[in-house]
Amino acid sequence: MDLVLGSHVQLKKPHPCGSTEFTLTRVGMDVKLVCVNCGREVMLPRKKAEKAIKKVLTVPEGGSPERPIGRSEKRKPTLPKRKCFWTSRESTKR
Numbered sequence: 001m002d003l004v005l006g007s008h009v010q011l012k013k014p015h016p017c018g019s020t021e022f023t024l025t026r027v028g029m030d031v032k033l034v035c036v037n038c039g040r041e042v043m044l045p046r047k048k049a050e051k052a053i054k055k056v057l058t059v060p061e062g063g064s065p066e067r068p069i070g071r072s073e074k075r076k077p078t079l080p081k082r083k084c085f086w087t088s089r090e091s092t093k094r
Contacts, residue, residue, distance in 0.1 A: 001050045003027045006060040008036070009053045015040070021057065 005027050014020045019037035026032035031049035033042045044052065 001053065003031060003046075003050070003053075004059050008057040009033070010055050010057055011052050012054045013052070015042075020054070 003024055005024055007024050009022055009024065011020050011022060011033075015022075015035050015037070017035060017038040017040070019035055021036040022033040022042070023036060024031060025034050025041070026043075027046075029046055030043050031046050033044065033049070034040070035042070
């Protein structure tokens, strides 16, 4: 299941306050859900959250599984490959 940050979902079991609607505020290995009724935050492992979600009610504008909102467009710069210490020395022939 593709989860998008900011989407509203309906869970199979209700929260103790009685609401089954939640908003996704963190998506990764763990999923953070915020109850729409009482505002309580719940963190679940992604696998358990995917099983608990009954249906996706709304997806935010511009959000898609291919390009989720909230992910950084920039990647960390890669460091240049270092040469081995024995290849950078001049060869000493005797």
